[in-house]
Amino acid sequence: MVRMTGAEAIIECLRREGVDVIFGLPGGVLLPLYDAIYSSDLRHILVRHEQAAAHAADGYARATGRVGVCLATSGPGATNLVTGIATAYMDSVPIVAMTGQVNTNLIGKDAFQEADITGITMPITKHNYLIKNSKDIPRVFREAFYIARTGRPGPVLIDLPRDITVDELEFDYPEVNLPGYNPSTKVHQLQIRRAAEALMAAERPVIYAGGGVRYANAHEELFQLATRLNAPVTTTLMGMGCFPTEHPLSLGMLGMHGTKYANLAVQEADVLLAVGARFDDRVTGKIASFAPKARIIHIDVDPAEIGKNVRVDIPVVGDAKNALAELLKHVQQKPWTEWNEKILMWKREYPLRYVRDENVIKPQFVIEKICELCPDAIIVTEVGQNQMWAAQFFKHKDPRNFITSGGLGTMGYGFPAAIGAKIGRPECEVIDIAGDGSFQMNIQELATAVVNDIPVKIAILNNGVLGMVRQWQTLFFGRRYSHTTLGDVPDFVKVAEAYGALGLRATKPSEVEDVLKEGLASDRPTVMDFVVHRDEKVSPMVPAGASLSEILELDS
Numbered sequence: 052m053v054r055m056t057g058a059e060a061i062i063e064c065l066r067r068e069g070v071d072v073i074f075g076l077p078g079g080v081l082l083p084l085y086d087a088i089y090s091s092d093l094r095h096i097l098v099r100h101e102q103a104a105a106h107a108a109d110g111y112a113r114a115t116g117r118v119g120v121c122l123a124t125s126g127p128g129a130t131n132l133v134t135g136i137a138t139a140y141m142d143s144v145p146i147v148a149m150t151g152q153v154n155t156n157l158i159g160k161d162a163f164q165e166a167d168i169t170g171i172t173m174p175i176t177k178h179n180y181l182i183k184n185s186k187d188i189p190r191v192f193r194e195a196f197y198i199a200r201t202g203r204p205g206p207v208l209i210d211l212p213r214d215i216t217v218d219e220l221e222f223d224y225p226e227v228n229l230p231g232y233n234p235s236t237k238v239h240q241l242q243i244r245r246a247a248e249a250l251m252a253a254e255r256p257v258i259y260a261g262g263g264v265r266y267a268n269a270h271e272e273l274f275q276l277a278t279r280l281n282a283p284v285t286t287t288l289m290g291m292g293c294f295p296t297e298h299p300l301s302l303g304m305l306g307m308h309g310t311k312y313a314n315l316a317v318q319e320a321d322v323l324l325a326v327g328a329r330f331d332d333r334v335t336g337k338i339a340s341f342a343p344k345a346r347i348i349h350i351d352v353d354p355a356e357i358g359k360n361v362r363v364d365i366p367v368v369g370d371a372k373n374a375l376a377e378l379l380k381h382v383q384q385k386p387w388t389e390w391n392e393k394i395l396m397w398k399r400e401y402p403l404r405y406v407r408d409e410n411v412i413k414p415q416f417v418i419e420k421i422c423e424l425c426p427d428a429i430i431v432t433e434v435g436q437n438q439m440w441a442a443q444f445f446k447h448k449d450p451r452n453f454i455t456s457g458g459l460g461t462m463g464y465g466f467p468a469a470i471g472a473k474i475g476r477p478e479c480e481v482i483d484i485a486g487d488g489s490f491q492m493n494i495q496e497l498a499t500a501v502v503n504d505i506p507v508k509i510a511i512l513n514n515g516v517l518g519m520v521r522q523w524q525t526l527f528f529g530r531r532y533s534h535t536t537l538g539d540v541p542d543f544v545k546v547a548e549a550y551g552a553l554g555l556r557a558t559k560p561s562e563v564e565d566v567l568k569e570g571l572a573s574d575r576p577t578v579m580d581f582v583v584h585r586d587e588k589v590s591p592m593v594p595a596g597a598s599l600s601e602i603l604e605l606d607s
């Protein structure tokens with residue numbers, strides 16, 4: 052056993068967990084740890100706001116499938132992480148967030164920059180720790196990484212009082228021993244057989260796949276099952292890319308801004324197989340009339356999800372990859388049926404569409420062009436209309452290439468998450484599709500991208516308004532635009548230039564392709580400002596609380 056300080060032990064734990072980068076910003080109580088970072092070979096990215104550190108760790112995790120790590124000082128540094136931790140929690144993303152804390156003898160005394168961050172983050176972490184003795188560091192770190200990445204993944208926070216980072220310990224990295232934590236891996240064979248029977252007997256099956264498919268790396272099994280059953284597949288926002296949008300069996304996204312044909316199919320289905328999805332209200336609409344004709348099979352690694360929002364006929368608790376692999380042993384090839392033909396007809400009749408215009412840039416057109424020029428890009432989004440258009444009009448085909456804040460819907464997520472994704476997969480083009488409102492929530496990270504030479508691309512669909520909220524005001528509040536107009540400030544090209552990034556702008560449709568080509572060819576962080584019209588709407592739309600059958604088709 053080697054004797055070392057707590058700070059050195061933390062670095063050693065991170066090294067043993069294979070951590071190659073952390074995102075953070077220092078402060079007083081973290082000085083001993085930052086001093087140890089100084090003499091280590093750990094890569095540290097200095098952000099300009101701790102919220103961005105959490106989102107960057109999250110984007111890194113989603114893009115790579117590994118655990119992302121962030122670090123913030125006590126008090127305000129720690130509380131600045133909260134939105135990022137909640138975002139990761141809602142979307143089941145494995146991150147380990149480290150926070151500085153005041154000395155153990157000052158805890159509870161309202162010491163300078165003290166905040167009870169374990170208390171604050173209790174409901175938004177999978178687990179959290181306050182380390183009170185340096186000798187616990189190795190065990191806690193080992194457990195934290197294990198908990199973050201196993202079962203249903205999620206954020207784990209470790210609070211580090213200053214003195215435990217200075218005190219010495221004998222370093223020993225123990226095995227994980229958590230008798231009370233047993234994430235299920237094996238699936239119940241009887242339930243699998245019941246699910247297989249229901250699917251084989253179904254005349255109008257639909258598979259509804261969520262983010263759990265991505266996290267379990269189950270997209271190949273999903274593809275095999277869908278094609279063997281000839282079952283149409285709809286995905287949630289979190290599941291985009293788990294089934295190729297262009298495939299004849301693909302229904303695209305379902306729910307509030309899903310395709311009309313996905314929603315119609317769910318409403319008509321006689322068996323609905325939900326995999327790694329949680330029946331979110333944006334997906335189900337009015338619960339009482341959701342999938343009214345269907346027997347519901349629900350595969351989920353988290354038993355707490357089963358029956359939480361909808362009645363489930365056949366629950367299967369387990370990892371999506373195992374469960375689908377087991378199901379595949381019990382189902383045989385089924386023919387192409389009238390049901391498949393009906394869906395093709397709906398797809399022809401109600402395609403995703405928008406009204407083209409020669410004079411005004413259509414945001415959907417920008418997305419289509421991005422997809423045409425860069426089909427293998429990692430697409431990250433902000434929140435609002437930009438996010439929905441990116442989900443609808445990009446041809447998704449790779450489960451790790453669409454990164455978006457689905458559950459919490461966090462404006463300001465996309466840009467720092469894109470930085471994390473680019474660091475995790477530097478060989479990929481990473482494009483943040485942004486609204487002008489959301490981008491301004493973490494715009495300061497342009498400095499991080501420029502200083503660290505992280506060439507992410509930002510495509511702003513700049514409508515000068517908080518577009519999604521304004522869309523609701525247009526539809527449901529008599530066009531009373533209360534506080535949703537941002538105006539045409541700032542000049543994003545000048546902001547980009549001020550930070551040392553490349554700034555480009557398109558104001559006419561004819562300029563879109565050139566701007567994209569120049570932006571994508573650039574090897575620097577690049578802001579592309581696409582000036583679009585404020586009245587453009589996301590369509591179709593199921594109003595909040597309405598049934599999935601009540602689909603509005605909106606013209607701009």
Ligand SMILES: Cc1ncc(C[n+]2csc(CCOP(=O)(O)OP(=O)(O)O)c2C)c(N)n1
Nearest residue numbers: 435436437460462486487488489517518519
């Ligand atoms: C942090 C945060 N605050 C407020 C909201 C509520 N909200 C949802 S969408 C939206 C508008 C987003 O505007 P913008 O980023 O410009 O995107 P657009 O909808 O115009 O594409 C707002 C304010 C949110 N989701 N997140």
